[in-house]
Each structure stands twice: as C-alpha cells, then as structure tokens.
C-alpha cells in the first residue's frame with residue numbers, strides 16, 4: 575500500500591482555508607496561491623493531517639485554531655489566546671508557518687508517541703504564569719502534574735541551533751534577569767525551564783530537532799544533549 579500524499583493533502587487543505595478566510599474578510603484570494611516557506615516536511619504534514627482528522631484541532635472560518643489542547647478557555651479573551659494560522663496584519667494573509675509545525679508536533683506526541691490528550695497542552699504559559707510569555711509552545715505533564723517535556727517550535731534548523739546555543743549560555747550562567755541577558759530572544763525558554771523544571775527540552779523545526787535532558791543543580795541547569803526525545807514509557811518510568 576502506498577502512503578498518502580501528505581504534503582499535497584495539507585497544501586490543498588491550507589489553500590481551502592485561505593480561500594475561506596479571504597471570503598470571510600472580503601478579500602480576493604492571492605493569485606499565486608499560498609506561499610509555504612520553508613516547505614512542509616512529509617512527517618510534519620502527515621501529523622497535521624492526522625491531527626485534524628482525529629479531532630485534535632480544527633480551524634474555523636477565520637483560521638483560528640480551535641482545540642481542547644489549549645488551556646481551558648475562560649471569558650472574552652478566548653479568541654486572543656487561540657492561535658491563528660494566517661496572519662491578517664498585512665494583505666494578502668500570510669501563513670503562520672511555526673503554527674503548522676506546532677500543531678503537527680502536538681499531534682505526533684499524541685498519535686505516534688502515545689501521550690494522552692489530557693497531558694499535552696498548547697501554549698501552556700498563558701494560563702499558568704502570565705509573566706513568562708513565550709516560555710514554551712507545548713508542555714507535556716505527568717498525570718500528577720509534573721512538567722515532563724517543554725517543546726519549542728522554530729521555523730527552521732538555523733533557528734533551532736541558535737535557540738540551543740542561547741539556552742546553553744543562559745543555563746551555564748545560572749539565575750539572571752531578562753534585561754541582563756545577552757540572548758533576550760530565547761531567554762524566556764531558560765526562565766520557563768528554571769521555573770517549571772521540565773525533565774526534557776525538545777526543540778523542533780520542520781527540518782531539525784534537538785533534545786536535552788535538563789539536569790537541575792543548585793545554582794544552574796546542566797542540559798545534556800540526546801539524539802532524540804525518549805519514548806513515553808521511559809520518561810514516565812524515570813519520573814516515578
């Protein structure tokens with residue numbers, strides 16, 4: 575049996591969503607069609623498609639992502655906290671490229687790695703600690719609420735490598751403030767780790783991934799680089 579054309583399926587799905595969005599805001603669909611840069615990776619497209627087919631998330635007419643994986647909604651700020659897959663600040667609307675990889679990664683954690691839906695949270699910093707914004711894109715927790723995996727999604731391999739270098743520098747230095755950090759772009763990831771102490775930090779892009787086991791010491795954090803994210807069984811066993 576041949577596998578499905580995952581990237582082709584996702585491209586036409588996104589093209590349809592773009593057309594729907596343009597229709598709802600009274601814009602014409604841009605002529606060259608949707609621009610996806612960097613291009614979709616096969617595995618990325620596969621888990622995005624399987625994610626919406628399994629009902630893990632869906633896009634509404636205005637391209638807002640609706641998903642139970644977001645922290646429980648409350649009140650009227652609901653829409654702002656949802657991620658929108660197209661940016662409409664300029665026209666034509668542009669694809670929020672990291673958003674595709676973020677949803678695909680959440681779907682992969684559940685459908686391929688076997689984590690429970692209740693353990694996987696998108697955009698966890700929003701409700702848990704508003705002061706740490708941009709802390710992590712996905713957080714996987716144990717059934718007892720321990721932070722197991724912080725996932726950060728980047729646009730490409732170059733950004734993953736910059737994140738890793740910056741995070742290592744922040745970790746070596748130990749406690750320091752954002753305003754006093756030479757790596758302000760990625761410092762919030764360090765702060766997120768120092769606060770929530772996830773056992774693993776997984777940086778993912780369509781074309782790259784790097785995983786660290788985070789060893790927390792009295793004054794600093796010593797990240798140990800691994801070849802990939804260990805399986806759920808091992809991470810849960812280790813967490814006790």
Ligand SMILES: [Zn+2]
Pocket residue numbers: 744750751752755756757761764
């Ligand atoms: Zn720092």
